[in-house]
Amino acid sequence: MSPLLDVQNLSIGFGEDPPVVAFVSFQVNAGETLAIVGESGSGKTLTCRSILRILPGAAQLRSGMVKFGAGGAQTDLLRLTPRQIRDIRGDRISMIFQEPMRSLSPLHRIGNQVSEVLTLHRDMSFAQAKKDVLATFERVGFNDPERAFRSYPFEMSGGMRQRAMIAMAMVAKPDLLIADEPTTALDVTTQAQVLGLMKDLQRDTGMAMILVTHDLGVVANMADSVVVMNKGHVMESGPAPAVLGDPGHGYTQKLFAAAPMILEVAKPAEPMVHDDPILELNSVSKTYVMRAGGWRAQHQITACKDVNVAVQRGKTLAIVGESGSGKTTCARIALGAETPDPGSQVLFRPTADGPPVSINEMSRAEKVAFQRQAQMVFQDPYSSLSPRMRVEQALTEPMEIHGIGNRLARRDKAAEMLRWVGLNPDMLKRYPHAFSGGQRQRLSIARALTLDPVLLVCDEPTSALDVSVQEQILTLLERIRDGMGLSYLFISHDLAVVARIADEVAVMRQGVVVEQAPPETLFYNPRHPYTKALIAAQPEPDVNRPIDLNEVAFGAGSSASWPDMYRFEGTDAPALVQIEPGHKVRCHV
Amino acid sequence: MMFLRYAAYRLLTMLLTLAVVSVLIFIIINLPPGDYLSNQIAELRATGQAEGVAKAEFLRQEYALDRPLWQQYLIWVGAIPGPQGFSGLLQGDFGWSFEFDAPVADIVGDALWLTVLVNLAAVLFVYMVALPLGVLAAARSATWVDYTTAFIGYLGLATPNFLLALMLFYYGHKYLGLPIGGLMDPQFEGEPMSFDKVKSILVHLIVPTFVIGTSGAAGMMQRLRANMLDELSKPYVETGVAKGLSPTKLLTKYPLRMAFNPFVADIGNLLPAMVSGSVLVSVVLGLQTIGPALLTALKSQDQFLAAFVLMFVALLTLIGTMISDLLLVLLDPRIRYGAREG
Numbered sequence: 001m002s003p004l005l006d007v008q009n010l011s012i013g014f015g016e017d018p019p020v021v022a023f024v025s026f027q028v029n030a031g032e033t034l035a036i037v038g039e040s041g042s043g044k045t046l047t048c049r050s051i052l053r054i055l056p057g058a059a060q061l062r063s064g065m066v067k068f069g070a071g072g073a074q075t076d077l078l079r080l081t082p083r084q085i086r087d088i089r090g091d092r093i094s095m096i097f098q099e100p101m102r103s104l105s106p107l108h109r110i111g112n113q114v115s116e117v118l119t120l121h122r123d124m125s126f127a128q129a130k131k132d133v134l135a136t137f138e139r140v141g142f143n144d145p146e147r148a149f150r151s152y153p154f155e156m157s158g159g160m161r162q163r164a165m166i167a168m169a170m171v172a173k174p175d176l177l178i179a180d181e182p183t184t185a186l187d188v189t190t191q192a193q194v195l196g197l198m199k200d201l202q203r204d205t206g207m208a209m210i211l212v213t214h215d216l217g218v219v220a221n222m223a224d225s226v227v228v229m230n231k232g233h234v235m236e237s238g239p240a241p242a243v244l245g246d247p248g249h250g251y252t253q254k255l256f257a258a259a260p261m262i263l264e265v266a267k268p269a270e271p272m273v274h275d276d277p278i279l280e281l282n283s284v285s286k287t288y289v290m291r292a293g294g295w296r297a298q299h300q301i302t303a304c305k306d307v308n309v310a311v312q313r314g315k316t317l318a319i320v321g322e323s324g325s326g327k328t329t330c331a332r333i334a335l336g337a338e339t340p341d342p343g344s345q346v347l348f349r350p351t352a353d354g355p356p357v358s359i360n361e362m363s364r365a366e367k368v369a370f371q372r373q374a375q376m377v378f379q380d381p382y383s384s385l386s387p388r389m390r391v392e393q394a395l396t397e398p399m400e401i402h403g404i405g406n407r408l409a410r411r412d413k414a415a416e417m418l419r420w421v422g423l424n425p426d427m428l429k430r431y432p433h434a435f436s437g438g439q440r441q442r443l444s445i446a447r448a449l450t451l452d453p454v455l456l457v458c459d460e461p462t463s464a465l466d467v468s469v470q471e472q473i474l475t476l477l478e479r480i481r482d483g484m485g486l487s488y489l490f491i492s493h494d495l496a497v498v499a500r501i502a503d504e505v506a507v508m509r510q511g512v513v514v515e516q517a518p519p520e521t522l523f524y525n526p527r528h529p530y531t532k533a534l535i536a537a538q539p540e541p542d543v544n545r546p547i548d549l550n551e552v553a554f555g556a557g558s559s560a561s562w563p564d565m566y567r568f569e570g571t572d573a574p575a576l577v578q579i580e581p582g583h584k585v586r587c588h589v
Numbered sequence: 590m591m592f593l594r595y596a597a598y599r600l601l602t603m604l605l606t607l608a609v610v611s612v613l614i615f616i617i618i619n620l621p622p623g624d625y626l627s628n629q630i631a632e633l634r635a636t637g638q639a640e641g642v643a644k645a646e647f648l649r650q651e652y653a654l655d656r657p658l659w660q661q662y663l664i665w666v667g668a669i670p671g672p673q674g675f676s677g678l679l680q681g682d683f684g685w686s687f688e689f690d691a692p693v694a695d696i697v698g699d700a701l702w703l704t705v706l707v708n709l710a711a712v713l714f715v716y717m718v719a720l721p722l723g724v725l726a727a728a729r730s731a732t733w734v735d736y737t738t739a740f741i742g743y744l745g746l747a748t749p750n751f752l753l754a755l756m757l758f759y760y761g762h763k764y765l766g767l768p769i770g771g772l773m774d775p776q777f778e779g780e781p782m783s784f785d786k787v788k789s790i791l792v793h794l795i796v797p798t799f800v801i802g803t804s805g806a807a808g809m810m811q812r813l814r815a816n817m818l819d820e821l822s823k824p825y826v827e828t829g830v831a832k833g834l835s836p837t838k839l840l841t842k843y844p845l846r847m848a849f850n851p852f853v854a855d856i857g858n859l860l861p862a863m864v865s866g867s868v869l870v871s872v873v874l875g876l877q878t879i880g881p882a883l884l885t886a887l888k889s890q891d892q893f894l895a896a897f898v899l900m901f902v903a904l905l906t907l908i909g910t911m912i913s914d915l916l917l918v919l920l921d922p923r924i925r926y927g928a929r930e931g
Contacts, residue, residue: 054830089833103824105843106923117832152922
């Protein structure tokens with residue numbers, strides 16, 4: 001039997017340059033899932049887009065065929081007229097994109113955008129199309145399809161929007177679905193649920209799927225066969241169990257080594273010793289009052305409530321949670337960038353024996369000193385460095401602001417910091433655009449270090465990076481922490497990343513800490529349903545350990561469905577209780 | 590319902606703004622020392638015409654120019670009684686023009702509506718030209734279509750309006766038989782509306798509309814093009830392509846709709862720019878709008894006339910911004926439902 005899709009010798013290039021996709025071949029059989037795995041710049045996205053010929057204007061298709069068709073009749077998609085390929089798009093082959101936030105038009109109702117596929121390809125009236133769309137909405141998990149039909153995208157969460165995108169791609173019952181990093185922008189628990197949904201839909205309809213991803217864990221959960229790409233070339237391909245079970249190519253092995261994993265733990269960790277906190281958040285709450293204006297009524301939003309955490313000197317405290325859990329608010333409060341509600345207390349002890357400074361009641365001099373001692377590393381290395389400043393300027397500016405040293409001394413310090421983060425001091429004269437994402441993140445770490453801080457707040461420092469680069473940055477952060485005696489407050493949505501670097505983890509949900517313990521203890525004996533869901537949702541690059549979707553749906557769902565012990569009553573959560581030394585859980589006892 | 594509440598709220602803020610503007614206008618007009626009548630009295634005294642002085646003194650009292658400035662303002666607005674009792678803007682009395690020796694209402698009269706007409710025509714022209722050309726330039730960016738429209742646009746921006754007016758009058762008359770100057774043939778002036786009068790006005794409108802609207806259209810076109818190009822690179826456009834939409838349908842349904850926001854928001858900026866821009870053009874083209882009257886009034890410190898014209902321009906501007914604000918709320922659900930999400 002011939003495959004549904006047969007890509008042969010596909011090459012794509014720009015201008016005179018060598019091809020960025022070179023002689024790529026793969027097949028997809030009806031009803032199967034193929035995963036294309038690679039890091040940014042591997043050409044995986046261009047490859048999948050060339051199937052529907054959705055390529056940037058400057059891209060040239062240099063060679064190859066994309067044969068598509070069930071049974072005997074196969075056509076080469078690359079040689080269809082624009083009209084013919086339009087009839088295929090959305091009807092027989094549909095596509096889901098990475099960013100659900102931006103892939104839907106904000107000005108049109110969801111129902112309008114989804115039913116358009118049917119009115120376009122099926123010659124249906126709007127009323128007929130609406131019936132089909134509502135059925136699909138129900139299938140992808142909207143509780144109230146009518147309401148979803150009437151909604152605008154900005155009224156939905158990221159996960160809901162991605163479900164709407166999936167509905168849009170599925171409504172015409174295509175033969176092939178191409179999903180380009182469909183879950184990368186989603187929280188890990190949402191990702192698990194969306195992946196589960198895609199798998200169910202595939203089983204129901206028997207369509208084939210091409211899944212483009214950088215995450216081997218996603219591959220293990222979804223794919224029948226795998227193509228590993230690097231720099232435009234196919235490194236390795238074959239059935240998923242074979243490739244994942246025994247990776248042959250060195251590059252695949254490297255990807256494996258870098259994939260963050262939640263380890264099997266034999267015993268819980270020793271409880272953390274809390275005797276020398278450098279930073280203490282004591283019953284910190286933050287309520288935002290949304291201003292009434294025009295016709296809007298005033299209302300309140302609780303970003304975080306009664307948070308009690310402490311960073312020990314020389315250690316790392318990680319705050320983990322999904323978007324909207326309040327973790328970033330905590331970081332901003334810790335740095336004094338946000339004023340917490342009255343009654344909250346944030347204490348900073350620059351030295352072990354010195355008196356503590358209350359961050360919200362600092363004098364001007366204390367504030368200046370604090371701004372030297374506490375620094376921040378940001379999430380997006382592409383936008384946190386000014387493109388118009390040379391590396392030297394970017395690295396010496398903080399010292400200049402604080403009036404430290406003379407010009408020469410500042411430059412020496414900048415060069416020294418570059419060496420610390422594994423870059424060459426020759427690079428001082430360059431502009432940020434000459435650096436890769438990982439190198440840029442090294443630069444922002446170097447910039448944070450130039451003032452000799454004692455506390456570093458890292459806000460998702462690796463989530464914009466490829467897995468192999470993420471691994472390097474985490475190693476670097478560990479080395480710097482131990483080499484310079486720094487303390488970290490580490491914010492992340494990824495429990496597996498945090499597991500590597502943190503000495504203690506606080507899991508946040510809906511603005512409160514639900515569980516707090518050293519990572520090994522959390523993995524050994526997770527108690528709270530939400531922590532269990534986070535651990536279960538982590539895709540493991542092992543075909544024999546699929547995600548337990550029930551566990552995820554249960555813990556990440558509404559707090560009302562949790563067992564009585566953990567249930568929230570309105571906004572009143574139960575107290576955080578120590579259930580064993582160094583392990584606190586928010587539950588009724 | 591929410592929309593009506595917003596509209597009412599917006600109307601209220603507009604009226605408040607208008608009140609503030611009226612204070613500013615009155616202060617600015619009274620900034621130069623003296624007033625029309627004191628200037629005139631000084632002049633009459635110098636030339637020894639005593640009977641004229643008496644009349645001017647009478648007018649000064651009649652229009653309360655001898656009172657403190659804040660009282661003058663309140664009398665002008667009609668908030669406190671003046672020499673003739675309550676008689677100000679609120680009562681529909683726009684004051685007296687000393688320069689023309691007639692009530693302001695009589696002098697501006699028709700000119701008001703002709704001003705509105707000329708500027709509305711220009712605004713329509715701007716939108717009708719900028720919309721298709723801007724979209725076309727964006728859809729065919731970096732091709733000859735784009736370059737040609739950009740060239741014509743920059744030419745339109747760079748050419749001084751009065752020069753354009755003179756050229757268009759000359760060639761329009763020579764080759765198309767278009768009339769020169771004015772807003773209607775002289776025999777219709779002061780006549781009641783008739784079919785022929787409307788026709789005459791329309792023919793006379795062609796050149797002024799073009800002259801006043803060109804630079805606005807050129808600017809608007811470039812803005813629309815830039816907005817469209819931004820929108821065209823957004824992921825939702827790719828979603829549309831992947832759906833199998835045809836290029837035309839895709840372009841008009843999604844990115845154009847998004848690029849429309851700044852387009853609509855511009856109405857508020859466009860109106861005042863045109864009204865003030867058309868003052869000079871009206872003088873050059875001999876249009877019977879309030880432009881020439883404003884110029885004369887400002888030169889001779891004819892304060893009630895000047896104040897009234899300025900108030901009128903301010904009103905047009907405020908109405909323009911209000912219309913664009915209300916349209917935006919209707920067009921963009923994100924603004925309409927912003928409250929729901931918080």
